[in-house]
Amino acid sequence: MVNLGPGMEIRGMFLKVPFGLSFKIYIFNVTNPMEIQNGAIPEVNEVGPFCFQEWKEKVEVTDDEDNDIISYISKDTFTRTDGPGCVSGQAVVTIPHPLILGIVNAVMRAKPGALSLINKAFKSIYDNPTSIFLTGKADDILFDGVNINCGVTDFAGKAICAQLRSAGTLREVDDKILAFSLLGPKNGTLQKRIKALRGTKDYHDVGRIVEHDGMAKMSVWPTEECNKIKGTDGTVFPPMLKKEEGLVSFAPDLCRSLAAFWVKKTKYDGIPVSEYSASLGDMSKNEHEKCYCYTPDTCLKKGVMDLYKCIGVPIYASMPHFYDSDESYVKGVKGLRPNKTEHEIIILFEQLTGGPVSAKKRLQFSMPLEPNQKVDLFKNFTTTVLPMFWVEEGVDLNNTFTKPLKMLYTMKKVVNVSKWVILLASLGGMIGAAYLFFNTNDTVTITKVKDVKKAASGISTVNGNVNRAMSENEVDKY
Numbered sequence: 001m002v003n004l005g006p007g008m009e010i011r012g013m014f015l016k017v018p019f020g021l022s023f024k025i026y027i028f029n030v031t032n033p034m035e036i037q038n039g040a041i042p043e044v045n046e047v048g049p050f051c052f053q054e055w056k057e058k059v060e061v062t063d064d065e066d067n068d069i070i071s072y073i074s075k076d077t078f079t080r081t082d083g084p085g086c087v088s089g090q091a092v093v094t095i096p097h098p099l100i101l102g103i104v105n106a107v108m109r110a111k112p113g114a115l116s117l118i119n120k121a122f123k124s125i126y127d128n129p130t131s132i133f134l135t136g137k138a139d140d141i142l143f144d145g146v147n148i149n150c151g152v153t154d155f156a157g158k159a160i161c162a163q164l165r166s167a168g169t170l171r172e173v174d175d176k177i178l179a180f181s182l183l184g185p186k187n188g189t190l191q192k193r194i195k196a197l198r199g200t201k202d203y204h205d206v207g208r209i210v211e212h213d214g215m216a217k218m219s220v221w222p223t224e225e226c227n228k229i230k231g232t233d234g235t236v237f238p239p240m241l242k243k244e245e246g247l248v249s250f251a252p253d254l255c256r257s258l259a260a261f262w263v264k265k266t267k268y269d270g271i272p273v274s275e276y277s278a279s280l281g282d283m284s285k286n287e288h289e290k291c292y293c294y295t296p297d298t299c300l301k302k303g304v305m306d307l308y309k310c311i312g313v314p315i316y317a318s319m320p321h322f323y324d325s326d327e328s329y330v331k332g333v334k335g336l337r338p339n340k341t342e343h344e345i346i347i348l349f350e351q352l353t354g355g356p357v358s359a360k361k362r363l364q365f366s367m368p369l370e371p372n373q374k375v376d377l378f379k380n381f382t383t384t385v386l387p388m389f390w391v392e393e394g395v396d397l398n399n400t401f402t403k404p405l406k407m408l409y410t411m412k413k414v415v416n417v418s419k420w421v422i423l424l425a426s427l428g429g430m431i432g433a434a435y436l437f438f439n440t441n442d443t444v445t446i447t448k449v450k451d452v453k454k455a456a457s458g459i460s461t462v463n464g465n466v467n468r469a470m471s472e473n474e475v476d477k478y
Contacts, residue, residue, distance in 0.1 A: 002239045002354055003206055004070050004198040006063065010353070014207070014236050015061060015072070020053030022394040023078060025142060025183075026320070028387045029093040031335075033133035039380045042369070043334040044387065046321075047093050050138050051086035052078045054393060056235065059190070068198050069210065074191045074233065078143070078183070089139030095388055097134040099148070099180055100126070101367050103160070104375055105314040109294075115374040117156050122377070124157035125149055132377050143187060145171050145179025182389065192252065194233060203239055206354060207232035209250050220255045220309050226291035230257035234361075239354035247276050247349060254317060255310035256292060260347055268348045268357045269399070276347040279324050280305045280317065301326035304366075304385070316366045319343050320390040332384035357397045364390035 004011045026048035036042050058072035080089065100122060107114050122129065125148060140146050148170070150161035164170055164178055171179040192213035199206030209229050210216065218227040231248030232238075241247070243262035250257045260276035267273060282302035283289040293299035294306045300316065303325025308314045322329040323338035330336050348358040366387040372378040 002203060003200045004196075004236070005200040010236065010355075014058070016057040017055070017235070019395075020055050020079070020081075022392070022396075023052040023054040024049035024392045024394070025052070025389055026050075026391075027093050027095060027138060027141070027389045028335075030095060030133060030386075033094055033131050036133075036369075036382075037131050037377070037380060039382050041332070041334055041382060042384060042386055045335050047091060047138070048087055049085065049392070050089055050091075050142065051081050051083055053081050054078055060193075063198075064195075068201050068205075069195050070198050071193060071195045073193050075188060076186060076191075077188045078186075087138070089137065089142070091138050092135060093138055093141065094133050094135045095141065096367060096369070096386055097132050098182065098367070098388070099164075100129075100132045100377070101369070101386075102313045102315070104372065104378060105368060105370075106308070106312065108370075108372060109308065109314065112374075115372065117159065119375045120154070120156035121160040122375075124152045124154050125160065129377065141182060143181050143184045145173075145181045145184055147173065148178045148180055149176065150178050151176030196232065199238065206238045207236040208238070209233060212250065212252065218255060221291045223291040225288070226256065228257070231259070237349070237354045237356075239352055241349075241351065241354070243274060247278075247347060253310075254305065254307065260345065266348065268350075269397075271350060271357065273348045273350050273357055276349055278345040278347075279303065279319070301328060304329060314368055316368065316385055318364045318366065319345070320362050320364045320392075322364070322387070329385055333387060336387070356395065359393075359395050361393045362390060 002010055004014055026046050027050070028044040029047045030036070030042060030044055032040055032043045055077045056074070057077075058074055060071075060073045062071045063069070064071065104115070104118060107118055127149075134141070134146065136146055137144075148161075148164070150157075150164070152158060152161070161178070165172070169185045171181075171184065173179050194209055195211035197205035197208045197210060199208075209232060212218075212229055217224070217229055221227050229250050231250050234249035234251075237247055237249075246262065247260040248257055249260075258278055258280075260278040263275040263277050265272065266275050280303055281289045283293050283305065284299040284301050290296055290299060292305060294308055294314075298306075300306055303322065304316050304318045306314060307317055318325050318329070319338070320343040321336045321338035323340070323343035325338075330338060343362060344360075345362055346358075346360050347356050349355075350357050364387055366385050368383075369381050369386045370378070370383050371381040
């Protein structure tokens with residue numbers, strides 16, 4: 001019953017999750033921006049959570065019956081929500097400007113000769129800024145947008161604005177103003193088409209992706225192994241997985257598949273589950289992960305991944321506060337406090353149906369901060385990795401969804417108990433039969449025969465009359 005074929009209950013939940021996932025964002029507020037401009041170590045304090053609900057659905061769905069494939073496009077929609085501990089989106093924070101820092105870092109790698117043009121463009125667009133830092137409301141930075149003045153007339157400014165418009169990720173306020181936000185482009189936006197197996201022929205294939213954006217494998221990384229698309233999209237997994245198989249899912253935003261590893265058995269709301277966790281590995285030491293490095297000689301240390309080849313901008317992914325990462329990253333920024341409880345990835349997985357009953361998927365995004373003599377605002381920086389924000393996508397199934405699972409396990413217990421009762425009763429019957437057989441095997445029972453007196457002096461006929469023609473002696477013969 002656990003497959004994505006038409007009419008199956010799990011298919012409906014797969015195509016449209018019937019509840020909003022918890023989506024929390026934490027921003028690293030920079031407290032010493034001008035000191036950083038002069039070479040100081042960055043100091044940050046975490047502000048959040050900014051709370052949202054994430055509604056997941058899949059649209060433009062088609063089925064390929066012959067190949068047992070379902071094709072769909074994912075769409076995630078975020079809505080603001082409030083709750084205990086949630087911070088207002090009107091809170092003002094200071095972060096490194098993602099466009100200024102991102103463009104300079106990207107040009108340094110791709111076209112370092114254009115840095116002088118970039119330097120002039122920033123002075124024009126941002127009116128001779130004194131730092132690379134942006135101060136604004138959290139709502140504007142996250143979703144609503146921060147304005148960029150593209151009404152400039154100089155060559156450098158117009159050239160950069162033309163590139164920004166062509167990228168298609170910025171919102172056009174009017175002919176002169178563009179608006180940039182961190183997560184706005186993802187809100188309600190159709191993603192790339194996915195083809196996955198439905199699992200009606202083999203339950204081990206439930207949800208396994210066979211094609212993303214028309215391709216059976218990626219062309220991002222230098223090796224065939226790293227370009228493989230493995231696992232599901234993370235909303236469903238095959239049932240009855242063995243713990244050594246792990247939970248493998250494909251993350252398009254990272255251009256790679258990640259495997260969560262088995263940790264232990266535990267319970268959730270009385271339901272037996274398995275706990276899984278995940279990490280980004282260590283590309284500097286693991287030969288199988290070096291293909292995710294920008295170059296073989298520039299691998300980042302443990303727990304941090306460079307997404308430049310994936311998204312075209314040098315953004316680094318890691319666990320929040322650089323948890324489970326090389327200690328040098330934590331020491332490079334003051335105010336970070338990594339800990340296991342708040343910052344690890346954790347999934348509680350129910351084996352029979354192949355579904356997560358509770359999950360906390362956490363990921364931090366940072367940018368490298370490096371000095372550069374060709375850009376005025378970058379001349380005095382101390383090299384470090386500066387965290388910007390981290391997100392937590394979470395789900396905890398309530399009683400409405402755990403009740404059927406509890407009934408399933410109750411039925412399973414009844415079947416198991418009945419099985420043993422029947423087995424024990426059968427064994428008892430066989431033991432009893434064997435006891436009776438062996439207890440009486442050497443005994444002979446003799447039935448005593450008693451003498452019967454004669455009822456009459458003649459032979460009775462059928463009608464009960466006595467035949468007098470025969471003497472008593474003749475009768476005795478017979």
